[in-house]
């Protein structure tokens with residue numbers, strides 16, 4: 001036993017490769033009969049700790065950490081889709097995910113059809129033999145549309161289609177595997193690590209059961225993994241087909257920072273979700289055009305009260321009407337950090353149309369809810385009354401001109 005074994009804080013295993021004690025052990029590691037580390041692209045001891053904690057958090061059967069959230073999304077979709085296949089996606093969608101589905105995957109002849117969160121009937125009608133994945137976010141970023149995960153899960157079960165949920169905005173608050181999701185993906189860059197210290201992602205998988213959708217002919221390409229790995233077949237397909245070959249592997253340093261964040265996730269979740277409700281209400285009263293599902297005028301307020309009892313994450317959006325007013329508003333605030341991130345301990349803000357969505361067509365922006373004056377806020381750990389005051393003061397200064 002090495003002295004590292006008694007460390008309280010997870011040791012950072014900053015090694016690209018690992019020695020095997022004998023040729024026989026090497027053979028066993030490569031065949032999967034021995035679970036020691038093979039090479040850091042296929043798994044790293046620090047990252048393995050993160051994977052097992054996230055598996056526990058989701059009640060899954062296993063997890064694969066990746067270099068970024070986009071890495072986790074790409075890995076899980078590519079492990080289930082081949083050329084000619086189709087994805088059905090429900091919006092709002094993060095810009096990177098929308099670009100992956102609408103621009104990049106079509107180059108490999110994987111086509112996506114997009115649906116509004118309240119348009120599940122139409123989604124169901126569009127399921128074909130080629131449909132391999134239904135994809136959605138637990139909370140649309142940045143349109144803040146909420147989804148009825150149970151209802152989508154039921155459709156996915158009825159037609160034997162894989163259901164992938166991006167739960168980046170609501171870790172722990174929403175548990176998609178319990179609502180019929182097969183894979184939950186995260187950008188751990190956001191509230192899980194929580195302070196902009198590490199880029200990372202992870203996919204968490206549910207177990208494959210006796211009579212399972214992944215044993216139907218739709219997913220016959222999974223058969224070799226099912227015979228070899230049984231309940232853990234989806235993990236094998238992700239690791240051996242995508243992680244190994246595309247190489248979006250997590251690094252030990254990022255996994256360490258993500259583990260540190262995970263220790264305080266619960267406390268931070270509680271604080272920011274309460275703050276969002278307080279701030280949305282305060283600034284609405286002051287006359288700002290604010291979007292948050294906790295507000296009674298919001299189209300998803302009923303769903304918020306029934307299915308999102310512990311909140312819907314750190315995002316609030318404000319529509320200032322025009323780009324000019326939005327710029328002035330942002331530049332007049334004192335507490336906000338302007339950046340393209342969410343889920344940080346600090347309050348962050350960004351004008352959407354001129355940054356993340358600047359090269360999107362106008363009909364795409366309409367679908368994603370990106371208006372000219374839209375500002376995305378991600379509420380941090382500061383006093384909610386201080387944040388409200390800063391937002392209101394800046395708003396009044398713009399409106400008084």
Ligand SMILES: *Cc1c(COP(=O)(O)O)cnc(C)c1O
Nearest residue numbers: 068069070094141168187189200
């Ligand atoms: C940021 C984000 C991603 C992408 O994550 P990266 O870690 O930046 O690659 C995916 N989905 C959502 C909802 C996000 O907010």
